[in-house]
Amino acid sequence: MSLSTPARGALPALPGWAVFFFGLSLTTNVVYLFKVGNTAVPIGYVVALPLAAVLLYAGRREGDGLDAGIDRSVWLFCGLAATSLFVSLVLAIAGAIPGDAPLAVLRGLAVLFCGLAVYMVCASPGTDASRLLAGIGLGIVLNGVFSFAAQRAFDSGSYFSLYSLFPQESFAICAPWEIWGQLPPGSGRLTTFRPQGLFLETSHLMVFLVCFAPLAFLALRGTLVRCAVAAASLYCAVSSLSPNALFLLAEVAILFAANGRRGIACRREVRLRHATILVSASLAFCLLLILAMNPGIVIRAFDLLFKGISDINVSKTTDDGTLERYTAMLQGLEVAFHYPFGTGWNTESQILQFWFGSAVPASHSYAVRLAIELGLAGVFAYAYVMYRHAAPLLGERSRRGDFALGLAVVFLCICQVTNGTPFLPWVWALLGLARGRKEQLGRRCVDGE
Secondary structure, eight states, X not given: OOTTSOOOOSSOOOOHHHXXXXXXXXXXXXXXXXXXXXXXXXXXXXHHHHHHHHHHHHHHHHTOOTTTTSOHHHHHHHHHHHHHHHHHHHHHHHTSSOTTHHHHHHHHHHHHHHHHHHHHHHHSTTXXXXXXXXXXXXXXXXXXHHHHHHHHHHHTTOOOOSTTTSOOTTOEEEOXXXXXXXXXXXXXXXXXXXXXXXXXXXXXXXXXXHHHHHHHHHHOOSHHHHHHHHHHHHHHHHHHTOHHHHHHHHHHHHHHHHHHHHOOOSHHHHHHHHTHHHHHHHHHHHHHHHHHHOTTHHHHHHHHHHHHHHTOSGGGTOOSSOHHHHHHHHHHHHHHTTOTTOSOTTOHHHHHHHHHGGGOOOOSOHHHHHHHHHHHHHHHHHHHHHHHHHGGGOSTTOOHHHHHHHHHHHHHHHHHXXXXXXXXXXXXXXXXXXXHHHHHHHHHHHHTO
């Protein structure tokens, strides 16, 4: 069974329209309905909560426990996050960390609970993976459209942003120097265009595409639909000038190479292979169109590359992995060594400001962040989560959709370690899809299929 085939099990299936909208809601970390403290809760969490409640109620009727759809590695990871509250309280009382750190832990745990809801919905046999990925595919196209609108505004000497509707920290607005006085107060500012679509940062958009663009492409039906998803992903990748775009290219190359060795497993994949020429021609046309509309993009790419290497004006040119970010990682590790049991879930920003002031707002590596918040045990728990969700899908006999899903988890881990992307709703969704597919493959082995 390919990844796009609806999964059925003991639990009743969720309505297809609800699953589609849920997938669409996962394609942004800007749009929110409420906040926990000063932390905005993306709409993907809000949509997941009622769906998870329906599944839990149905699970009780079927005799399934609360943990039926959650991998034990996730329970271990979340358990460490929950117990870190006590560590944070002890350290705060001792004056070793800021006094408001335990409150940050509580806020983080509330959002973590919402993430578990996303995971449960995506891992449930009652969730149609094809509808979910169709919603995500539409979201990818919308991110491309919003990024294109932002670039048109930037090139015309203006700006286009959702900040006025959803003001949040780290929300960067791309605008020319001449109109910086017109930008909303409190917003981040970039003097070069960086596509971010419906995300706070370009890096978040690119990691999202690394995880879901190949999956949506494989799952969707219709060559034109696939071309739209591929074109939007290609446009954002080329315009981003981000190292994450290289991860996306590497992932696609591995998928092509693996597909050549594995051969063709079903007629649908035969049709996909027949469509390769049309898709490739469409993408080549889109690439030429992007270069035609942005004749200076090649020059800007080299300019940003050299500026990134020499670490010149990093905050106003690019969010790529430069010397400044590498230094922040080292400083984060220095802090982590002073707290072997961590400082508490969701406390990285408070701890770094406590040590270095506002000069180091983040470590820019999720592994370093976990070392600060949960200690070495948290880093191992995170690695265990990634291993449990990727390894079963990467076997030699894995179908193309399964292999792509496992590979997406691997590249998610790489991006989180090198870029610091946290556990956002779509991160939980990817892990939930991997868990659900893993369970389906396990049941097939038991049934002797």
